[in-house]
Amino acid sequence: MPKNPAVSAKHAEPSVKLSTRGVARLQVRHPWVYRSDIVAPNDTPAGALVRVRDERGKFLGTALYSSSSQIAIRMISHGSVSDLPALVAERIRAAIAYRKELVRNTDAYRVVFSEADFLPGLIVDRYNDVISVQILTQAMDAAPVREAVLQTLREELQPAGIVERVEARIRELEQLPPLPSRLLWGEKSSAVISMNGGKMNGDETSGVRFHYDGLEGQKTGAFLDQRENYAAAAEYAHGEALDAFCYQGGFALHLAAKCSSVTGVDSSRPALEMAEKNALLNGRELEWIEANAFDLLREYSAANRRYDTIVLDPPAFAKTKRDLEKALGGYKELNLRVMKMLRPGGILVTCSCSFHVSAQDFLEMVADAARDAHKSLRVVENRGAAKDHPILLNVPETSYLQCLILSVSN
Numbered sequence: 001m002p003k004n005p006a007v008s009a010k011h012a013e014p015s016v017k018l019s020t021r022g023v024a025r026l027q028v029r030h031p032w033v034y035r036s037d038i039v040a041p042n043d044t045p046a047g048a049l050v051r052v053r054d055e056r057g058k059f060l061g062t063a064l065y066s067s068s069s070q071i072a073i074r075m076i077s078h079g080s081v082s083d084l085p086a087l088v089a090e091r092i093r094a095a096i097a098y099r100k101e102l103v104r105n106t107d108a109y110r111v112v113f114s115e116a117d118f119l120p121g122l123i124v125d126r127y128n129d130v131i132s133v134q135i136l137t138q139a140m141d142a143a144p145v146r147e148a149v150l151q152t153l154r155e156e157l158q159p160a161g162i163v164e165r166v167e168a169r170i171r172e173l174e175q176l177p178p179l180p181s182r183l184l185w186g187e188k189s190s191a192v193i194s195m196n197g198g199k200m201n202g203d204e205t206s207g208v209r210f211h212y213d214g215l216e217g218q219k220t221g222a223f224l225d226q227r228e229n230y231a232a233a234a235e236y237a238h239g240e241a242l243d244a245f246c247y248q249g250g251f252a253l254h255l256a257a258k259c260s261s262v263t264g265v266d267s268s269r270p271a272l273e274m275a276e277k278n279a280l281l282n283g284r285e286l287e288w289i290e291a292n293a294f295d296l297l298r299e300y301s302a303a304n305r306r307y308d309t310i311v312l313d314p315p316a317f318a319k320t321k322r323d324l325e326k327a328l329g330g331y332k333e334l335n336l337r338v339m340k341m342l343r344p345g346g347i348l349v350t351c352s353c354s355f356h357v358s359a360q361d362f363l364e365m366v367a368d369a370a371r372d373a374h375k376s377l378r379v380v381e382n383r384g385a386a387k388d389h390p391i392l393l394n395v396p397e398t399s400y401l402q403c404l405i406l407s408v409s410n
């Protein structure tokens with residue numbers, strides 16, 4: 001195997017041929033082709049840049065090849081590509097320019113979102129002056145590509161540190177050698193971030209601040225995709241509030257500006273410890289409860305506890321399509337219970353981050369729960385991820401987050 005597949009590929013120009021079904025996938029502008037849709041045996045090297053052809057040999061574009069993933073082909077261009085690191089640098093600059101147009105009032109946002117920014121397998125988040133990078137495919141792991149990523153981010157964003165967050169399971173699936181999460185460049189791996197400052201309900205606000213530690217926490221360390229939903233939830237929140245599955249307090253701390261009391265519930269102690277630090281950072285007093293939210297809600301509802309605002313942001317219940325029915329059952333149980341706990345005029349902010357639960361499935365589940373709860377609910381807002389997590393049409397995988405804001409009547 002060549003040492004640097006991404007570079008040597010441009011000399012060798014390996015190509016793969018697709019079946020009619022594979023070609024059809026590309027025609028709807030979906031960038032993925034599965035291994036089963038590649039025809040003819042191929043000994044394409046791991047992570048190579050490949051020319052993609054139909055069965056007759058007609059050129060269809062250029063892709064990144066994975067020798068181990070079921071997604072063998074990820075298209076990177078509908079034309080020829082001679083220099084992958086240069087193309088990656090150009091796409092990163094374009095992703096940064098796109099954010100400059102759309103992202104407001106925050107120093108923390110997603111800079112590059114993989115397929116949605118035409119950079120399959122690369123995720124970059126910015127947390128003030130610390131940048132976090134995730135590399136999810138063989139091609140993006142090649143040394144010249146990594147070098148181009150680092151150099152472009154340093155030039156364009158002038159960070160004080162760049163960390164790599166590693167998902168061990170994904171490296172294993174891609175048959176890449178294990179790596180620890182670590183500082184890749186510079187000296188800083190933690191920062192204080194601030195989001196949703198500026199005008200809120202007509203008042204000038206300084207924004208809500210959070211500690212970010214690039215080498216700790218879940219996912220990339222924060223749930224940036226909910227950033228705009230935090231502000232939207234705070235617009236309607238009032239009275240006594242409960243944030244179930246609160247993690248480090250994203251919704252809870254935004255609600256605190258509007259509510260008389262806020263309780264955050266999570267099963268993770270480290271997440272709640274960080275949530276309390278975040279509360280101190282913002283000069284707020286909130287109640288944090290370490291508990292299984294299912295159990296706690298059952299208990300509170302049995303005790304006739306009532307709230308004016310409830311947020312439900314559970315982890316993804318449907319990890320695969322097969323889990324869908326069960327997942328919808330789990331979501332429904334939670335939603336039904338909290339609908340009954342909300343006072344008239346109360347606000348329910350309910351989310352799902354399961355890609356397999358479509359917007360339609362989610363809305364139907366909530367409607368079903370409302371019927372069973374004997375409540376009428378109005379949809380105040382039907383939202384998704386923040387604009388720095390773009391949805392690419394025809395690539396349903398880029399649309400995974402649902403966030404409904406509902407007003408509960410009797």
Ligand code: SAH
Nearest residue numbers: 223245246247250266267268292293313315
């Ligand atoms: N709302 C958060 C993100 C929530 S992620 C934010 O905006 O930052 C989901 C959270 O659910 C995680 O913090 C996880 O620790 C927590 N969690 C998972 N299962 C749980 C359970 N059964 N009860 C309570 N919390 C749970």
